[in-house]
Amino acid sequence: MFDLTLIGIGTGNPDHLTFQGAQAIQDADLILIPRKGENKADLAGLREEIIAQVCDTPPQVAYFDIPKRRADDGYLRGVDEWHDAIALRWQEAISAYPNAERVALLIWGDPSLYDSSLRIASRLKPQPETRVIPGITALQALTAAHAIPINDLGAPYIVTTGRRIRDEGWPPNASKVAVMLDGECSFQSLDMAGYDIWWGAYVGMKEEILINGPLAQVAPQIVETRATARADHGWIMDIYLLKKRTT
Structure with a gap:
């Protein structure tokens, strides 16, 4: 035994x-x-x-x-x-x-x-x-790499998957949403004008790639960067944090 x-x-x-x-x-x-x-x-x-x-x-x-x-x-x-x-x-x-x-x-x-x-x-x-x-965790490494807190003051956050973002949309009552296990860039299924994103691939490794900004502006860059990195390395592990825009 x-x-x-x-x-x-x-x-x-x-x-x-x-x-x-x-x-x-x-x-x-x-x-x-x-x-x-x-x-x-x-x-x-x-x-x-x-x-x-x-x-x-x-x-x-x-x-x-x-x-x-x-x-x-x-x-x-x-x-x-x-x-x-x-x-x-x-x-x-x-x-x-x-x-x-x-x-x-x-x-x-x-x-x-x-x-x-x-x-x-x-x-x-x-x-x-x-x-x-x-x-x-990948989530800890992501927020550390971007030097941001995971939650807003007194507000909840949710950790979910890309599949659920695609199928169910933005989770109710969430200020921020961390998305894991997403090979489809599921943020594209949201109204991208309403969110900011902090994205990272190979977080913590020498190959680390970080992109952040208004989702509508940086989404095409993330999609292209992700595809190129996956082709170059043969694999990719990425994670991102979304936040609803207030203005």
């Missing part, structure tokens, strides 16, 4: 790793690293770099391939089946190391915010004792 530790590693900058996270990496017997295709090989390379930085004698590493998610049978059902498939890949990778008592995964951002690692871990059999080491 093994214990599982999910370690938040921030948004691409090795300096985001906490001392607690570094200690958990050093204590691990086995670390699982996902592979998402050749175009995203630098995501695995970043994890390898972090491990090498904090360990004189690195633990064993097991790689697993991320299965593709089906999109032909409804979003939620497709995600549920996808999580089952990923859990099976974890199980298979771990079973190849029967003596590993402390297994870890390095999770981009934080395992508790818009990440499914905990849901996937709950599918493992037998169920391991699971520990979470918090990390810097």
Whole structure:
């Protein structure tokens, strides 16, 4: 039987790793690293770099391939089946190391915010004792990069997805909205004249790109910049914050 530790590693900058996270990496017997295709090989390379930085004698590493998610049978059902498939890949990778008592995964951002690692871990059999080491979230990195607070004084904000912005529009009673997991530049579905945006890609990494301003003015620049960056790198992780304009 093994214990599982999910370690938040921030948004691409090795300096985001906490001392607690570094200690958990050093204590691990086995670390699982996902592979998402050749175009995203630098995501695995970043994890390898972090491990090498904090360990004189690195633990064993097991790689697993991320299965593709089906999109032909409804979003939620497709995600549920996808999580089952990923859990099976974890199980298979771990079973190849029967003596590993402390297994870890390095999770981009934080395992508790818009990440499914905990849901996937709950599918493992037998169920391991699971520990979470918090990390810097993409949202924290974005607001720090733009040097802005996440909320207006005494006002709520909402964290949501691009899909919900497209399907449901602006959430009611929200002063600001942070949008994650948006590959469609869903801000284009809003009345763009009514909002300001703070956008960032590869936030915290040396490739970091930041754009902000009135949405109607900078939206075309964001769309073009995002497409170019994705073509150049083979992948992109971006996030943005929207605020209703008052004038």
